[in-house]
Amino acid sequence: MMYVFGHLNPDTDAIASALVYAKLLRQQGTEAQAFRLGDLNFETAYVLRELGTEAPAMLPELAPGAEVALVDHNESNQTVGNIHELSVRRVVDHHKLGDLTTSSPPYLRFEPVGCTGTILLKLYREGNVQVDAQEAKLMLSAILSDTLHFRSPTTTQDDRDAVEFLAPIAGIQKVEEYALAMFAAKSDLGDTPADKLLKMDYKVFPFGDPVKPEEWGLGVIETTNPGYVFGRQAELLEAMDRAKADDKLAGILLSVVDILNETNRTLVISATEEKVIKEAFGVDTNDKIADLGHRISRKKQIVPTLEKYFAPES
Ligand code: MN
Ligand code: MN
Secondary structure, three states: OEEEEEEEOOOHHHHHHHHHHHHHHHHOOOOEEEEEEOOOOHHHHHHHHHHOOOOOEEOOOOOOOOEEEEEOOOOHHHOOOOHHHOEEEEEEEOOOOOOOOOOOOOEEEEOOOOOHHHHHHHHHHHOOOOOOHHHHHHHHHHHHHHOOOOOOOOOOHHHHHHHHHHHHHHOOOOHHHHHHHHHHHHHOOOOOOHHHHHHOOEEEEEEOOOOOOEEEEEEEEEEOOHHHHHOOHHHHHHHHHHHHHHOOOOEEEEEEEEOOOOEEEEEEOOHHHHHHHHHHHOOOEEOOEEEOOOOOOHHHHHHHHHHHHHOOOO
């Protein structure tokens, strides 16, 4: 049995791609089941509700040697704790390659596209497997989510082509309208506790010396209503302080991305982070906020800059 799952603090791509890839593997004769590594965010909950589909179950504790397929991630910091004891058989991903190692030859499919869903559609088409309405809507939702409906600089022509191919199969006539409904659902944060808001879309990255890396927690809140998030700024800064101490991080940042205006204003808790932001991005922090302009992609515009900044001198 192949356990298929996306990263911790799952987003729509992590959930949708696990469901879709498990289904594709089953259609191709492999016994496979989708799982998740955390609670659904509000956008993903909306997508599954629209589809009338159940969320995948939480991944149970896996015995050493269990066969797993990773989607939408590959780094050990972003996956199940005992990953090194498991047998990683497959990875389908669109992130940078991290510290992944395997004990036997894996199937790997990495492409520098905007979404894992875009790669999965290629696997369907390469395998001559028919895409049904449910999987089409899952892949399409993942692509709209990851690319912020093509606003993100991670967007490629393949992502646009995939949405154009999938929309009629998914029965979605008005893609723009559907994307806005997804983003509205994602932005409807209600009284979600600040700790949870911080970690809803949150990843820990090791920077610098690979033997003794500095670990930074990088959270993102993508929203159509940044005013709401900044209204809770004091609570969020406290949550960041706690997470930095509890998780023994070298630094922590929370980027508030205004989806419709394509801007990033990042919360900064201390002089440590302030210095890094100044030196890495050339941006000043005022009243705990660093205006990072149009750098809205953590993957393409934040992490690579920090990696370069922390890279050991050669
Ligand atoms: Mn993801
Ligand atoms: Mn993704």
